[in-house]
Amino acid sequence: MRPVEAVRQHPSAVLLIGQLAAILLWPFLQGSTAGRVGLGVLQLLLVFTAVAAVRRTPALNWIAVLFGVPAMVFAVWEAVSPGADWVVLVSATLHVPFYLFVSYALLRYLFHDDEVTRDELFATAAAFTVVAWAFAYLYAAVQVVWPGSYGDDQSWFNLLFLSFTTMTSVGLSDIVPVLPHARSVTMIEQTAGVFYVALVVARLVALARPRRDERQAPPSD
Numbered sequence: 001m002r003p004v005e006a007v008r009q010h011p012s013a014v015l016l017i018g019q020l021a022a023i024l025l026w027p028f029l030q031g032s033t034a035g036r037v038g039l040g041v042l043q044l045l046l047v048f049t050a051v052a053a054v055r056r057t058p059a060l061n062w063i064a065v066l067f068g069v070p071a072m073v074f075a076v077w078e079a080v081s082p083g084a085d086w087v088v089l090v091s092a093t094l095h096v097p098f099y100l101f102v103s104y105a106l107l108r109y110l111f112h113d114d115e116v117t118r119d120e121l122f123a124t125a126a127a128f129t130v131v132a133w134a135f136a137y138l139y140a141a142v143q144v145v146w147p148g149s150y151g152d153d154q155s156w157f158n159l160l161f162l163s164f165t166t167m168t169s170v171g172l173s174d175i176v177p178v179l180p181h182a183r184s185v186t187m188i189e190q191t192a193g194v195f196y197v198a199l200v201v202a203r204l205v206a207l208a209r210p211r212r213d214e215r216q217a218p219p220s221d
Helices: 003-009 011-029 033-054 061-080 085-111 118-145 156-168 180-216
Strands: none
Touching (some): 011 118, 033 061, 061 085, 085 118, 085 180, 118 180, 156 180
């Protein structure tokens, strides 16, 4: 299978791999202006890939484009001007609904039929990371509106780390919400993480049960 064809057939896998690659590359690139620009371009590509993934779902494509295009612009702008609070706030205002809609679209993709394809499995994992990304931007907005929400002023990567540790409920983060508004948002993400796992497990069990019943059914005469 050619790479271009593979991307077209499995955009959810590309989105998942891109986000995991961004996590690994972030520490190497965030220390310089050129690196931040590179991160902005990488964010732009991730947003574009997310829109491509949504196009394979039953969701409304124009909503993804409506939020995705300006989110691309502010992803680069935020990387170039990380200290501008209003840029961070506007970027979060665009990214949060965009990523939440993408996660909703990916879940609809998983639930739209009675067969789990390989790309739908990738979509399941990608949706999880997309929700974590959305809450990281939400944490960034909370930090701008209520300074000191997480103690010292945290970088976006640190907030992403907090989001993943909260979403997975592993409790490893040394970054904690301090102010009430920050704690409220964190509790919402904790609930979303538990609900997501329960929802996906219930879906996969429901799909596996009819197949098991078919195998156990006695042969007809």
